[in-house]
Amino acid sequence: MNDSVRAGIGQIRLAQTYAAGMMGQRAAVPFRADELEARAAAIMSAEGFGYLRSAGMETTARANREALDAARLVPRMARDVGMRDLGIELFGRRLASPLLLAPIGVQELAHAEGDLATARAAASRGVPAIFSNQASVDMETCAAAMGDAPRWFQLYWTRSEALSESLVRRAEACGCEAIVVTLDTTMLGWRPVDLGHGFLPFLSGQGLAQYTGDPVFRAMLDKPPEEDVLAAAQLFSRIYSDPSLDWGRLKRIRDWTRLPVVLKGIQHPADARRAAEEGWDGIVVSDHGGRQVDGAVGSAAQLAACVEAVAGRIRVLFDSGIRGGADVAKALALGADAVLLGRPYIWGLAVDGEAGVAAVIDNVLGELDLTMGLIGCSSVAELGRDYLA
Numbered sequence: 484m485n486d487s488v489r490a491g492i493g494q495i496r497l498a499q500t501y502a503a504g505m506m507g508q509r510a511a512v513p514f515r516a517d518e519l520e521a522r523a524a525a526i527m528s529a530e531g532f533g534y535l536r537s538a539g540m541e542t543t544a545r546a547n548r549e550a551l552d553a554a555r556l557v558p559r560m561a562r563d564v565g566m567r568d569l570g571i572e573l574f575g576r577r578l579a580s581p582l583l584l585a586p587i588g589v590q591e592l593a594h595a596e597g598d599l600a601t602a603r604a605a606a607s608r609g610v611p612a613i614f615s616n617q618a619s620v621d622m623e624t625c626a627a628a629m630g631d632a633p634r635w636f637q638l639y640w641t642r643s644e645a646l647s648e649s650l651v652r653r654a655e656a657c658g659c660e661a662i663v664v665t666l667d668t669t670m671l672g673w674r675p676v677d678l679g680h681g682f683l684p685f686l687s688g689q690g691l692a693q694y695t696g697d698p699v700f701r702a703m704l705d706k707p708p709e710e711d712v713l714a715a716a717q718l719f720s721r722i723y724s725d726p727s728l729d730w731g732r733l734k735r736i737r738d739w740t741r742l743p744v745v746l747k748g749i750q751h752p753a754d755a756r757r758a759a760e761e762g763w764d765g766i767v768v769s770d771h772g773g774r775q776v777d778g779a780v781g782s783a784a785q786l787a788a789c790v791e792a793v794a795g796r797i798r799v800l801f802d803s804g805i806r807g808g809a810d811v812a813k814a815l816a817l818g819a820d821a822v823l824l825g826r827p828y829i830w831g832l833a834v835d836g837e838a839g840v841a842a843v844i845d846n847v848l849g850e851l852d853l854t855m856g857l858i859g860c861s862s863v864a865e866l867g868r869d870y871l872a
């Protein structure tokens with residue numbers, strides 16, 4: 484697609500967005516993040532929504548918002564922004580925008596089609612989906628629905644390295660283009676809302692799709708998971724993550740795949756620097772949307788320092804607290820190469836399935852495109868610290 488075609492499509496999408504809003508049609512998917520979340524809350528079960536939102540006292544979730552709100556863009560004028568290019572290059576692939584969908588587990592809590600609806604929406608927009616290790620639909624099924632659209636896989640390092648290796652090899656076989664190893668969830672955080680509900684989706688077999696079809700996982704069970712879900716769930720709880728993982732052992736993944744490996748959950752600049760020194764391919768500066776250490780610093784407040792620490796050696800992605808296109812612009816201005824969208828697309832999934840996820844993506848990218856144009860910036864590469872107050 485050449486630039487003028489891309490810009491044209493962007494304009495048409497925007498025009499449609501405005502037309503729907505201005506003709507007074509109540510959009511199926513609200514444009515404001517807070518309204519969208521409220522709509523999802525009204526649709527999902529209390530337990531499911533509690534799990535989706537769950538963040539202790541939400542101290543870190545608030546810190547994420549405070550840090551993003553505190554970053555202020557400074558618009559520049561008369562700079563010819565008639566043609567804007569949201570495209571980036573990431574690990575050898577040209578992407579239409581700097582947006583990816585964050586790995587989010589147990590999507591069946593939001594919608595019966597779960598990850599499959601998300602995968603289709605992502606593919607329709609050329610936005611990479613990152614398949615969660617805790618998905619409700621296995622990676623092979625999602626990948627098969629995506630044509631050659633970009634997809635990645637997120638791994639939780641299990642206590643069985645044979646199982647971790649199997650997951651990584653399956654990801655490579657179904658066309659994933661990068662592996663994200665999530666480091667911040669070696670144990671599940673303290674989640675008072677879920678504890679109060681007595682709810683953990685895995686205990687009833689939800690979110691286990693990547694495991695139940697895995698030959699290594701199945702070989703560890705006496706009976707197949709279809710016959711004994713409880714045993715599968717218990718095995719999962721024993722092995723899904725290994726808190727004794729360290730920087731040294733992490734390197735074993737290089738024996739399993741030649742795909743780029745991205746470390747997710749980095750917050751300290753010293754960890755970011757170490758990731759760069761050890762030659763990892765990228766990091767995701769993230770606090771898991773405030774779900775792990777309630778009281779941790781907001782990731783947006785750490786982003787610039789992490790970017791500085793890696794000094795251009797590896798790619799820096801960011802998530803936690805992104806709610807719209809202006810937030811994406813701020814993260815890019817703070818030095819991120821790309822941004823992962825988290826809960827908002829799940830709210831869209833709850834409200835309107837595949838179409839809901841697509842609408843949320845369109846709205847975020849529509850706002851990003853307008854924000855870039857209005858601050859006088861015509862490409863992602865140009866978007867840096869000088870656009871911030």
Ligand SMILES: Cc1cc2nc3c(=O)[nH]c(=O)nc-3n(C[C@H](O)[C@H](O)[C@H](O)COP(=O)(O)O)c2cc1C
Nearest residue numbers: 535585586587588615665771772803804805825826
């Ligand atoms: C319900 C839920 C499940 C999640 N599951 C995973 C997961 O399986 N793997 C992972 O690496 N991150 C997971 N995350 C974290 C997201 O990838 C991302 O870091 C976070 O949602 C970003 O914060 P935000 O939702 O505030 O934007 C999950 C987040 C939520 C809300």
Ligand SMILES: O=C(O)C(=O)c1ccccc1
Nearest residue numbers: 588617668671723771774
């Ligand atoms: O709930 C989560 O945030 C999450 O990432 C997770 C991790 C391990 C098992 C289940 C969910």
